[in-house]
Amino acid sequence: MASKDSIEMDQELAKRLFTEGATVVLLDVPKGTDFGIDIKSWNTGENFKGIKMIPPGFHYVHYSAVDEFGDIAPRVGFIHWFSKSEFLVKRWDPKEEELSSEPVPEEIVQRLKDNLMNLDRYLGPYPYDTWKQWQELTNRIDSTIIERCAPVCGYIRSALELENCDDKSRPRGAETSRKRKRGACLSDEQKEQELLPDLKPKAGTELRLTELPNLHYPEGSTPAEITKHSLDSSYTLDLLLSKLKQPIEIIGELQLAYVCFLAGQSLDAFEHWKLLVSLICRADSAISVRRLIYIEFLRTLEAQLALIPEEVLYDIVASNNFVYHNLRRLFANIESNSEVDARLKSEAVRMRDRISTKFVWDFSNLQEEEDDEAPVVVSLDAE
Template sequence: MASKEPCEMTQEVAKVLFKKGGTLVVMDMPPGTDFGIDLKSWTTGSNFKGIKMIPPGLHFIHYSAKDEFNESAPRVGFFHIFKEQDFIVKRWDNKETDMTIEEEVIERIKNNHKELDKFLGPYPYDVLNQWKELTSKISDNILERCQPLTGYVRSALELENYDNEMRLKKSNKTQLRRRESGLSVEAKEELLLPNLKPKKGTELRFTEVPERNYPDDATPAEITDFEAFEHWKKLIALICGAEKAISSRRSIYVDFLHTIEIQLSHAPEDILCDIVADNNFVYYHLRKLFATIEINPEIEGRLKSEAARLQVRLTNQFSWDFSNLQQEEFDEAPVVVAIN
């Protein structure tokens, strides 16, 4: 069950973390920078030099500097798996508004650790349980495979323009003209827009979700149901819609329900809605999944009980209605046409 109970920093825990916890030293960070680790962030002051007593394990360090107009820049962050007594040093680069690794000064700063200690803030131990729950499925291999090659995750992806000449090299000119002749005005206008693609090495390397994830005999309406733009939404649609896999992959679906429960406990309901359709896509797909679990006679035991428990939890949290799961939704119900 997802829990928001904070960890209690006892004297014993504090002593252990002081001796064995990791340290992140940040040199020359401008005052007023939004700086954080995991689920907490602060506005830095002039004396801020980093964070101490970081528990071993995976952590996400993130920051957002202020520009000359006092506007916050897009957030940048990086993952790091801290080991016991890990000592990491970063230096702020004003030109790049980014942080770089300073390997050559680590030993010098380590030797000055005691004097530096008063400028280091303690890790926000009260969020540790929540952070562990959110990241419990992220292994070293998954992190290495999915994070950008640069090692930095950016809230605003860096884009580069691939001009028309480069596009023409990758496609046959004759075929391109034939395609354009049958395009609508809107489609032709779209071709005139810059062809922007992520700057190499900055994009997250998620596993590609197949665009075609519907059966051969699917109707246009059924195909539309699977359209999604964000990777997370695609995964939810894919997992909740794989009806044949549920009975044979029960343990995966138990893990999925547990993971989605934790994620939703940190998400405000308004971001779950499709802006265009004003439709809550998570509720829609979970309702389909719960209906499949309910009606499938091969599914019993833990998966069924976990699904029932999560329905109650989400109803209490978001007031989502999971009653009458076998009743067709209004948009999917057959249309009755009167014939005179």
């Protein structure tokens, strides 16, 4: 049972959100559409017109069209930084079966604003019970990151629109078909890949996440230096951070990639999240230099693991437990690095103990190399 004080606090909060909260009005959304905001979703009713009392800040509005047979289309959504008392209006396009990217005429928006008292009954309140979790997942995402990373088209799709990719427009580092066919025999899997068309996301539809560097060590490195940078990804991490206005933006981008997967079901965002997790965990000498990044990373990753879908966690475990092995590497680096301060070491130990209990992961004997993690020593001496 809630106490009297908590009830009064909730009433005061409701009053404040009613006046300061944002509103998103969605016109003509079909009944039964799978619609949500942040980490909550519902099936819309016949009179659904949108969401009210949205706390100012970053939010993810998403939906999936549902046909007459109950089949659900891939998820589509948009990210937006809602200002205080913002009034955002979008209209459903019945031909495309999605929200239109065309702006709603200003006279219609003003008429809806003037009629807000009558419109209010058709607006669902923001699911405030999820707000604290959402803040923990997104506290480093700001309007700058949204503007930089959001697709040019304005919408994030779980199923990207693809188009043919010729050799000239192929992403850097990819091999051309001609190069692949030279030299050694191809495996059956490679032969099958040769028969598939080369595709890339349609221009303007992809998330504009920071591209990770292709080169993981300085040009002209000796074999010993290449090995060093292979074991310690600090050089690559510094290259990535140099592309950002502020180094801490990497945590905001990590959070954005994760919620685009969690709320938007984007597998491309999930792959980017995994790359960033691996890059940060495998850096060693960067830990003491980038102390704030690592404190925020530990807090962010723990919040993300608390909400990761069970089927994804199972998939991670089945795939040699990507998260566990990377965290084990990070905890070992923090433990052995004499330049890491006591507070960060303490934060890492507390997180390690909590997730060890939650997931039954064994982080004992961190300084002992696991068999599949031990470095391979290659002799360069001529036989």
